Amino acid sequence: MLIPSVASLAIFVLSWWVWRTLKWVWFKPKMLESYLRRQGLVGTRYTPLVGDVRRSFSMLKEASSKPTKLTDDHISLLMPYSLQMLNTYGPVPVITIMNPYLIKEVCNKVYDFPKTHPSPLFALITDGLATSDGDKWAKHRKIIHPAFHFEKIKNMVPAFYKSCSELVCEWDKLVSSKGSSCEVDVWPWLVKLTGDVISRTAFGSSYKEGQRIFTLQMELAHLIIQALGKN
Template identity: 45%
Template structure:
């Protein structure tokens, strides 16, 4: 009987030990090993911090940057990518950052970028938060032959002749926005405008006219839902993705 219970206990403990070892390897052993390899290859970066890496600092800096008012003369990098901008300043161009327990190398040499983009089978895209698949599915995350096929399908849409056909839609959307601002000024000498939502609507209107042959008013609800979904996905991306946690 004791032998039977010993065997049963061993069978039950084995998968627990395997899961525990896999988790330890994911959050500590493998990141530390990769950090040593990257530093030996001449890359610099912040020391790995358990589970979160640089995510917390990156999220905090981004929130602080967006909470401050900005002007036209401000450096856009400090607002859009504040953590990466600081990292390059302190660690240099040959640097890496931690997205949770996964390091990301910053590729800033144009010749290296050209090589990576031309060898689609050798350099595959890093895994990202699966929630992003709710937002986009295409060239951004396809690999190999599937990527080549989608790029071949999309290329004709960006030929000069096709882009010229879109100019009337661009002109119409822009003209409506300028007319709206002029109407605001017709009642008073000056008027303050929050330009960000106005430019968002301009972009949406152009997309609606060129891609779907309609105006933004008919697709406003869809754009609003996509915006909410984007905010939720970006919030999740600033934290470590643990399968099943969300």
């Protein structure tokens, strides 16, 4: 009698887990999609787990592969998918807030304005204040708030200055060795500068000392982007 009871319980638990997963991945999103379409809010079809991420990355990759000029429309290069959605469906489905004070108000009212949560893969590298809601957001904000007090920010200025000075010195050496016509791709350097500032202000070390951690984070982000592009 014990074995059939255990088997029945296992089947029940498995069925419940499958139902919850299907509800989260398919039934609930499709129900919301159907509801929005009945309200006249049309858009792209729902794609399980990844949503529009794959479409967005594909358009961004295509846009970044083209040569650009300073006079080009940079919005179409940096946010091609968002621009296409805006041109195709209009501004009704999404409200884009550019006013810093309104952004602050929305971000602070986490119980009134829940965030759109990213793919579970993105949660591996973005599970922080920017993607948290409710009590979790309040807890994270309470933890990091003291670090951004004005007096503490002022104390960080020497670290900012040292990191920037080292970067400028590296650029000077690079230009001196290659001549005045040298072209420098500043993006990798700015990424390094950001890591160096964070290392000095948060951990009291330089970027070089924690370079392995930053390198692993960048590799993880690259692998996640590749995985999303293949879904």
